[in-house]
Amino acid sequence: MPELPEVETIRRGLEPILVGRQIMDVVISNEKSFHGSSEDIKQFIVGSTIKNIRRRAKVLMIDLSTDYSLVLHLKMTGQIILRGAENWAGGHPNESFVDDLPNTSTRVYFVLDDGAKLFFNDQRKFGWIKLLPTITIDELEFISKLGPEPLIGHPAKEFLTRVRRRNNTTIKAAILDQSVVAGIGNIYADEALWLAKIHPETRVRDLTDSQLASILKGAITAMTTSIESGGSSMQNYVKADGSRGNYLDLFVNVFRREGLACPRCGTIIEKIRVAGRGTHICPVCQQPPKSL
DNA sequence: CTAGGATCCTGTCAGC
DNA sequence: TGCTGACAGGATCCTA
Numbered sequence: 306m307p308e309l310p311e312v313e314t315i316r317r318g319l320e321p322i323l324v325g326r327q328i329m330d331v332v333i334s335n336e337k338s339f340h341g342s343s344e345d346i347k348q349f350i351v352g353s354t355i356k357n358i359r360r361r362a363k364v365l366m367i368d369l370s371t372d373y374s375l376v377l378h379l380k381m382t383g384q385i386i387l388r389g390a391e392n393w394a395g396g397h398p399n400e401s402f403v404d405d406l407p408n409t410s411t412r413v414y415f416v417l418d419d420g421a422k423l424f425f426n427d428q429r430k431f432g433w434i435k436l437l438p439t440i441t442i443d444e445l446e447f448i449s450k451l452g453p454e455p456l457i458g459h460p461a462k463e464f465l466t467r468v469r470r471r472n473n474t475t476i477k478a479a480i481l482d483q484s485v486v487a488g489i490g491n492i493y494a495d496e497a498l499w500l501a502k503i504h505p506e507t508r509v510r511d512l513t514d515s516q517l518a519s520i521l522k523g524a525i526t527a528m529t530t531s532i533e534s535g536g537s538s539m540q541n542y543v544k545a546d547g548s549r550g551n552y553l554d555l556f557v558n559v560f561r562r563e564g565l566a567c568p569r570c571g572t573i574i575e576k577i578r579v580a581g582r583g584t585h586i587c588p589v590c591q592q593p594p595k596s597l
Numbered sequence: 598c599t600a601g602g603a604t605c606c607t608g609t610c611a612g613c
Numbered sequence: 614t615g616c617t618g619a620c621a622g623g624a625t626c627c628t629a
Contacts, residue, residue, distance in 0.1 A: 308622060337605095363623080380623050382607080397622080410607085429606045431623065447624085474600060483624075492622050537622090553622090560622080581602070583620075 307379040307396045307537065309363055309455070309488025310528045314536025315385050315395035316360045322391050323355045327418040328369070338412035338427060341436030349373035349436060350415075362451050362487035366442060374439045380431035382410075386539075389421020394539035398552065401426045402539045452486040455525050460486065464521050468509060476512060477505035478580035480520065489524055492553070492560045493531075495585045497523035499559045504591040505579045511594055530556040559585040 307315075331346050333339045353369040360366070365385075367375040379385075384396035386406060394402040401410055406424050413425040413434055425434060442448060452467050453460035464486050471479035480489050480497065489497070498505050500523030503516060512520075534555035535541050541552035553560060558568050563576035567587035577584050 311622075378623085381621065427606095428608070429621085429623095431605065471599085478600080481623090490622050494622095582622095 307363060307383060308490035308493055308528075309360075310493070310531035311396060311537045312360050312363050312365055312379065312488075313456075313532055314538055316358050316365060317532075318393050318395055318538060319385065319387065320358045322387060322393060323358060323367075323417075323423070325354065326421075327352065327354050328415050329418060330416040331413065332407075332416070333413050334407065335412040335430060337430060338425065338432065339434050339436075341434075345373075345436055350375075361448060361454070362483055363490070364448070368439050372439050374437055374442060376435040376437055376442060376445075377425070378432055379427070380429070380433075382428040383432035384424075384426040386424040386426060387421060388424065389417065390419060391421070392539070394542070395537055396426075397428070398537050398542045399428075401428075402542050447483075450484045452482075452484050454487050455489070455521065456528060461518055461521060465514060465517055468517055472508070472510040474509060475506050475580055476503060476509055476520065477582070477584060479509050480524065481580060481582070486521065486524070488528070491582050491584075492557065493524050493527050494582075495560045496527035496557060497521075499523070499585075499587060499591065500526060502590050504593045505577075505584050505586060507594045508596070511596070527556060559587060561585065 328350055331350055349371040353371045355367055356370055357368040363378065365377040379396050382397045384394065384401055386394040386402065388406060401408060407414060410426045410428040411424055412427050415423040417423060453463040467485045468479050471482060471485060477494055479485055480494050497520050501519040503520060537552050541550055544550045559574050562574045563585055565574055567574055567590060570587065570589050572587050572589040575586055575588050577586060
Protein backbone atom coordinates (compact mmCIF):
# COMPACT_ATOMS: atom_id res chain seq x y z
CA MET A 306 0.00 0.00 0.00
CA PRO A 307 2.64 2.47 0.87
CA GLU A 308 3.16 4.88 -2.01
CA LEU A 309 5.69 7.66 -2.42
CA PRO A 310 4.38 9.92 0.39
CA GLU A 311 4.13 7.02 2.85
CA VAL A 312 7.70 5.92 2.11
CA GLU A 313 8.95 9.51 2.27
CA THR A 314 7.21 9.89 5.63
CA ILE A 315 9.10 6.84 6.88
CA ARG A 316 12.39 8.24 5.56
CA ARG A 317 11.86 11.58 7.27
CA GLY A 318 10.77 9.94 10.50
CA LEU A 319 13.63 7.47 10.75
CA GLU A 320 16.54 9.56 9.49
CA PRO A 321 17.09 11.64 12.63
CA ILE A 322 16.69 8.58 14.87
CA LEU A 323 18.70 5.99 12.94
CA VAL A 324 21.63 7.71 11.28
CA GLY A 325 24.79 7.02 13.27
CA ARG A 326 23.30 3.98 15.01
CA GLN A 327 24.95 0.57 14.88
CA ILE A 328 23.18 -2.67 13.85
CA MET A 329 24.07 -5.56 16.18
CA ASP A 330 21.94 -8.41 14.85
CA VAL A 331 19.42 -9.43 12.18
CA VAL A 332 16.55 -11.85 12.85
CA ILE A 333 14.71 -13.29 9.84
CA SER A 334 11.45 -15.17 10.39
CA ASN A 335 10.34 -15.37 6.74
CA GLU A 336 13.14 -16.29 4.34
CA LYS A 337 11.35 -14.87 1.29
CA SER A 338 11.25 -11.42 2.88
CA PHE A 339 15.04 -11.07 2.99
CA HIS A 340 17.37 -11.53 0.01
CA GLY A 341 20.96 -11.98 1.13
CA SER A 342 23.17 -14.79 2.41
CA SER A 343 23.83 -15.32 6.10
CA GLU A 344 27.52 -14.89 5.27
CA ASP A 345 26.88 -11.41 3.81
CA ILE A 346 24.66 -10.51 6.77
CA LYS A 347 27.52 -11.28 9.18
CA GLN A 348 30.06 -9.48 7.06
CA PHE A 349 28.16 -6.39 5.91
CA ILE A 350 25.33 -5.73 8.38
CA VAL A 351 26.34 -6.93 11.85
CA GLY A 352 28.51 -4.25 13.41
CA SER A 353 27.86 -1.72 10.62
CA THR A 354 26.71 1.85 11.20
CA ILE A 355 23.74 3.45 9.40
CA LYS A 356 25.10 6.29 7.28
CA ASN A 357 22.12 7.56 5.37
CA ILE A 358 18.47 6.84 4.51
CA ARG A 359 17.29 7.55 0.98
CA ARG A 360 14.17 7.03 -1.11
CA ARG A 361 13.60 6.49 -4.83
CA ALA A 362 10.00 5.96 -5.97
CA LYS A 363 8.45 3.63 -3.34
CA VAL A 364 11.82 2.08 -2.46
CA LEU A 365 13.68 2.88 0.77
CA MET A 366 17.48 2.53 0.91
CA ILE A 367 19.47 2.36 4.15
CA ASP A 368 23.16 2.90 3.41
CA LEU A 369 25.60 1.18 5.77
CA SER A 370 29.22 1.99 6.67
CA THR A 371 30.29 -1.24 4.88
CA ASP A 372 29.30 0.28 1.49
CA TYR A 373 26.39 -2.14 1.41
CA SER A 374 22.76 -1.01 1.60
CA LEU A 375 19.45 -2.42 2.73
CA VAL A 376 17.04 -1.89 -0.17
CA LEU A 377 13.45 -2.20 0.97
CA HIS A 378 10.07 -2.37 -0.76
CA LEU A 379 6.94 -2.37 1.42
CA LYS A 380 4.54 -3.38 -1.39
CA MET A 381 0.91 -3.62 -0.15
CA THR A 382 1.17 -4.22 3.60
CA GLY A 383 4.75 -3.43 4.65
CA GLN A 384 5.52 -1.45 7.79
CA ILE A 385 8.63 -0.16 9.52
CA ILE A 386 8.34 0.03 13.29
CA LEU A 387 11.04 1.17 15.72
CA ARG A 388 10.74 0.13 19.37
CA GLY A 389 13.18 1.30 22.01
CA ALA A 390 14.05 4.50 23.82
CA GLU A 391 12.37 6.18 20.86
CA ASN A 392 9.29 4.81 19.10
CA TRP A 393 8.25 5.41 15.56
CA ALA A 394 6.03 3.60 13.02
CA GLY A 395 5.04 4.13 9.39
CA GLY A 396 3.72 2.28 6.33
CA HIS A 397 0.52 0.25 6.15
CA PRO A 398 -1.49 1.60 9.10
CA ASN A 399 -2.87 -1.15 11.34
CA GLU A 400 -2.67 -2.44 14.90
CA SER A 401 0.90 -3.67 14.44
CA PHE A 402 1.83 0.01 14.93
CA VAL A 403 0.93 -0.47 18.61
CA ASP A 404 0.94 -4.28 19.19
CA ASP A 405 3.61 -6.11 21.14
CA LEU A 406 6.34 -7.09 18.66
CA PRO A 407 7.42 -9.36 17.11
CA ASN A 408 3.95 -10.54 16.11
CA THR A 409 2.56 -12.87 13.42
CA SER A 410 3.33 -10.42 10.62
CA THR A 411 6.92 -9.67 11.65
CA ARG A 412 9.17 -10.90 8.82
CA VAL A 413 12.56 -9.41 9.74
CA TYR A 414 13.94 -7.29 12.55
CA PHE A 415 17.22 -5.58 13.33
CA VAL A 416 18.67 -5.16 16.82
CA LEU A 417 20.41 -1.82 17.35
CA ASP A 418 23.30 -0.82 19.61
CA ASP A 419 21.17 0.18 22.61
CA GLY A 420 18.88 -2.85 22.30
CA ALA A 421 16.18 -1.00 20.34
CA LYS A 422 14.56 -3.07 17.58
CA LEU A 423 13.65 -2.07 14.06
CA PHE A 424 10.82 -4.29 12.76
CA PHE A 425 9.88 -5.03 9.15
CA ASN A 426 6.27 -6.23 9.36
CA ASP A 427 4.36 -7.34 6.28
CA GLN A 428 1.07 -9.21 6.51
CA ARG A 429 0.89 -10.34 2.88
CA LYS A 430 4.61 -11.13 2.42
CA PHE A 431 4.85 -9.27 -0.90
CA GLY A 432 7.46 -6.86 0.43
CA TRP A 433 11.19 -7.54 0.58
CA ILE A 434 14.55 -6.35 1.83
CA LYS A 435 17.66 -6.87 -0.31
CA LEU A 436 21.25 -6.55 0.90
CA LEU A 437 23.34 -5.13 -1.93
CA PRO A 438 26.57 -3.19 -2.53
CA THR A 439 25.52 0.48 -2.46
CA ILE A 440 27.03 1.28 -5.88
CA THR A 441 25.05 -1.49 -7.63
CA ILE A 442 21.59 -0.20 -6.66
CA ASP A 443 21.22 2.23 -9.54
CA GLU A 444 22.01 -0.56 -12.01
CA LEU A 445 19.10 -2.72 -10.86
CA GLU A 446 16.50 -2.98 -13.58
CA PHE A 447 13.59 -1.95 -11.36
CA ILE A 448 15.51 1.21 -10.39
CA SER A 449 17.01 2.14 -13.76
CA LYS A 450 13.65 1.90 -15.56
CA LEU A 451 11.86 4.26 -13.16
CA GLY A 452 10.28 7.44 -14.45
CA PRO A 453 11.04 10.86 -12.91
CA GLU A 454 10.52 11.68 -9.24
CA PRO A 455 7.36 13.82 -9.23
CA LEU A 456 8.41 16.00 -6.28
CA ILE A 457 11.99 16.73 -7.34
CA GLY A 458 13.12 19.20 -10.00
CA HIS A 459 10.97 19.64 -13.12
CA PRO A 460 9.44 16.28 -14.06
CA ALA A 461 6.78 17.57 -16.51
CA LYS A 462 8.64 17.14 -19.79
CA GLU A 463 10.00 13.70 -18.98
CA PHE A 464 6.56 12.63 -17.74
CA LEU A 465 4.93 13.72 -20.99
CA THR A 466 7.44 11.82 -23.13
CA ARG A 467 7.00 8.67 -21.09
CA VAL A 468 3.21 8.78 -20.72
CA ARG A 469 2.88 9.10 -24.51
CA ARG A 470 4.55 5.67 -24.80
CA ARG A 471 1.34 4.39 -23.19
CA ASN A 472 -0.99 6.06 -25.67
CA ASN A 473 -3.19 2.97 -26.16
CA THR A 474 -3.92 2.25 -22.53
CA THR A 475 -6.10 3.99 -19.95
CA ILE A 476 -4.72 7.02 -18.13
CA LYS A 477 -5.10 5.25 -14.80
CA ALA A 478 -2.97 2.27 -15.92
CA ALA A 479 -0.43 4.70 -17.38
CA ILE A 480 0.16 6.71 -14.21
CA LEU A 481 0.34 3.54 -12.09
CA ASP A 482 3.22 2.42 -14.34
CA GLN A 483 6.41 3.18 -12.40
CA SER A 484 8.39 3.63 -15.64
CA VAL A 485 6.12 6.57 -16.56
CA VAL A 486 6.42 8.46 -13.27
CA ALA A 487 7.80 7.17 -9.98
CA GLY A 488 5.84 6.63 -6.80
CA ILE A 489 2.15 6.91 -7.78
CA GLY A 490 -0.10 4.11 -6.51
CA ASN A 491 -3.83 3.60 -6.25
CA ILE A 492 -4.53 6.44 -3.80
CA TYR A 493 -2.68 9.19 -5.62
CA ALA A 494 -3.79 7.97 -9.06
CA ASP A 495 -7.45 8.43 -8.05
CA GLU A 496 -6.74 11.75 -6.30
CA ALA A 497 -4.73 13.12 -9.25
CA LEU A 498 -7.46 12.24 -11.77
CA TRP A 499 -10.16 13.79 -9.60
CA LEU A 500 -8.14 17.00 -9.18
CA ALA A 501 -7.60 17.15 -12.97
CA LYS A 502 -11.25 16.24 -13.68
CA ILE A 503 -10.27 13.34 -15.93
CA HIS A 504 -12.10 10.00 -16.11
CA PRO A 505 -9.67 7.13 -15.32
CA GLU A 506 -10.76 5.05 -18.34
CA THR A 507 -9.84 7.79 -20.82
CA ARG A 508 -7.20 6.55 -23.27
CA VAL A 509 -3.95 8.48 -23.07
CA ARG A 510 -4.15 9.24 -26.81
CA ASP A 511 -7.44 11.07 -26.23
CA LEU A 512 -5.87 13.50 -23.74
CA THR A 513 -4.15 16.76 -24.66
CA ASP A 514 -0.66 17.62 -23.41
CA SER A 515 -2.30 20.23 -21.21
CA GLN A 516 -4.63 17.67 -19.62
CA LEU A 517 -1.69 15.32 -19.01
CA ALA A 518 0.20 18.17 -17.37
CA SER A 519 -2.72 18.86 -15.06
CA ILE A 520 -2.83 15.19 -14.02
CA LEU A 521 0.84 15.31 -13.00
CA LYS A 522 0.15 18.56 -11.18
CA GLY A 523 -2.75 16.88 -9.36
CA ALA A 524 -0.52 13.99 -8.28
CA ILE A 525 2.08 16.44 -6.99
CA THR A 526 -0.57 18.39 -5.06
CA ALA A 527 -2.04 15.26 -3.45
CA MET A 528 1.36 13.82 -2.55
CA THR A 529 2.68 17.08 -1.13
CA THR A 530 -0.42 17.54 1.01
CA SER A 531 -0.12 13.98 2.31
CA ILE A 532 3.54 14.37 3.32
CA GLU A 533 2.91 17.76 4.93
CA SER A 534 0.02 16.34 6.96
CA GLY A 535 2.36 13.77 8.51
CA GLY A 536 1.61 10.85 6.20
CA SER A 537 0.90 7.38 7.45
CA SER A 538 2.61 7.25 10.83
CA MET A 539 1.90 6.11 14.35
CA GLN A 540 1.22 9.75 15.28
CA ASN A 541 -1.69 9.89 12.85
CA TYR A 542 -2.92 6.38 13.66
CA VAL A 543 -3.39 6.75 17.40
CA LYS A 544 -5.43 9.80 18.36
CA ALA A 545 -5.08 11.64 21.66
CA ASP A 546 -8.09 9.87 23.18
CA GLY A 547 -6.72 6.46 22.21
CA SER A 548 -9.14 5.94 19.31
CA ARG A 549 -7.87 5.16 15.81
CA GLY A 550 -7.45 7.90 13.24
CA ASN A 551 -7.32 7.62 9.47
CA TYR A 552 -4.63 9.80 7.90
CA LEU A 553 -6.43 9.58 4.54
CA ASP A 554 -9.04 11.94 6.03
CA LEU A 555 -6.36 14.63 6.11
CA PHE A 556 -6.07 14.93 2.34
CA VAL A 557 -8.25 12.61 0.21
CA ASN A 558 -11.18 13.84 -1.89
CA VAL A 559 -12.34 10.58 -3.52
CA PHE A 560 -10.24 7.61 -2.42
CA ARG A 561 -12.39 5.18 -0.36
CA ARG A 562 -15.14 7.81 -0.24
CA GLU A 563 -17.71 5.95 -2.36
CA GLY A 564 -21.24 6.83 -1.26
CA LEU A 565 -20.12 10.23 0.09
CA ALA A 566 -20.45 13.63 -1.53
CA CYS A 567 -17.87 14.95 -3.99
CA PRO A 568 -16.21 17.89 -2.17
CA ARG A 569 -16.40 19.96 -5.38
CA CYS A 570 -19.93 19.40 -6.70
CA GLY A 571 -21.76 17.29 -4.11
CA THR A 572 -22.49 14.36 -6.41
CA ILE A 573 -22.20 10.93 -4.79
CA ILE A 574 -18.78 9.37 -5.39
CA GLU A 575 -18.79 6.00 -7.17
CA LYS A 576 -16.44 3.04 -7.06
CA ILE A 577 -15.63 1.28 -10.34
CA ARG A 578 -12.89 -1.06 -11.57
CA VAL A 579 -10.13 0.23 -13.86
CA ALA A 580 -6.77 -1.36 -14.70
CA GLY A 581 -7.74 -4.18 -12.33
CA ARG A 582 -7.90 -1.83 -9.36
CA GLY A 583 -10.70 -0.38 -7.29
CA THR A 584 -11.17 3.16 -8.62
CA HIS A 585 -13.04 6.11 -7.12
CA ILE A 586 -14.59 8.87 -9.22
CA CYS A 587 -17.04 11.71 -9.19
CA PRO A 588 -19.31 10.76 -12.13
CA VAL A 589 -20.09 14.45 -12.81
CA CYS A 590 -16.63 16.05 -12.44
CA GLN A 591 -15.01 13.17 -14.32
CA GLN A 592 -17.01 12.59 -17.49
CA PRO A 593 -16.41 9.26 -19.25
CA PRO A 594 -14.78 9.39 -22.71
CA LYS A 595 -17.15 9.25 -25.71
CA SER A 596 -15.70 5.86 -26.69
CA LEU A 597 -17.29 4.23 -23.64
C1' DC B 598 7.56 -3.89 -28.19
C1' DT B 599 2.56 -3.23 -25.84
C1' DA B 600 -1.76 -4.45 -23.13
C1' DG B 601 -4.09 -6.90 -19.87
C1' DG B 602 -4.88 -10.78 -16.90
C1' DA B 603 -2.92 -14.11 -13.48
C1' DT B 604 -0.09 -14.43 -9.68
C1' DC B 605 2.40 -14.02 -5.18
C1' DC B 606 0.22 -14.03 0.30
C1' DT B 607 -2.80 -13.24 4.55
C1' DG B 608 -6.75 -11.31 6.61
C1' DT B 609 -11.27 -9.22 6.62
C1' DC B 610 -15.79 -8.47 5.33
C1' DA B 611 -20.29 -9.03 2.88
C1' DG B 612 -23.61 -12.25 1.69
C1' DC B 613 -25.71 -16.56 1.94
C1' DT C 614 -22.39 -19.64 13.29
C1' DG C 615 -19.79 -21.14 9.36
C1' DC C 616 -18.59 -21.09 4.66
C1' DT C 617 -17.34 -18.69 0.21
C1' DG C 618 -15.75 -15.40 -2.73
C1' DA C 619 -14.22 -10.75 -3.44
C1' DC C 620 -11.07 -7.60 -2.38
C1' DA C 621 -6.90 -5.08 -0.58
C1' DG C 622 -2.58 1.97 -0.97
C1' DG C 623 2.18 -3.37 -5.64
C1' DA C 624 4.67 -5.00 -9.28
C1' DT C 625 6.26 -8.99 -11.90
C1' DC C 626 5.41 -12.69 -15.00
C1' DC C 627 3.01 -14.77 -18.76
C1' DT C 628 0.22 -14.80 -22.82
C1' DA C 629 -1.63 -12.88 -27.00
